[in-house]
Amino acid sequence: GQNIDQPTEMTATEGAIVQINCTYQTSGFNGLFWYQQHAGEAPTFLSYNVLDGLEEKGRFSSFLSRSKGYSYLLLKELQMKDSASYLCAVRDSNYQLIWGAGTKLIIKP
């Protein structure tokens, strides 16, 4: 079966750095996505990785290792507004998106 694992919940301090991990086992791989979702709101796109390595976009970076079936989302200089759920999704060999359950990130002052 296809599986994506993310921690259920993480807590971090305002101004700090946090790394949210995502491991996947899917039928093939055609890209990995990270989305942010505030409670009760729509998910919004953060990043896309299809090749190994780090993609940096402002305070957010996403890393991919295809050989290890592993990705992480790195959030720097955390702000209270970063409190949200972070969803990892993998596009499989059929180009279908497989979604993780999401990681709820709690930011404390």
Next chain:
Amino acid sequence: DSGVTQTPKHLITATGQRVTLRCSPRSGDLSVYWYQQSLDQGLQFLIHYYNGEERAKGNILERFSAQQFPDLHSELNLSSLELGDSALYFCASSVGSLFSGANVLTFGAGSRLTVL
């Protein structure tokens, strides 16, 4: 505003009833996806349409059906509603079908369905 419009935003109905949720994709997007998200749960993929044709089906119940019209808007029909159908229903759209680059999904604000 993401450009994806969903109506209604909130809907309260009774068990056994039928409802229709509507989605207008972003201008230029040909693909529409429907997702269900129950309280504190992950996104459950229901169905994907591309330019009027069904492209993929996920965990969609037989009581649910959907279609995409020539003007590219889509409707999700939920019938014989049960308490467990209470959830946020998201529509998302993208430019391509499946094979076009990143094919990032843009989500609408969702329709919150409460079944009493």
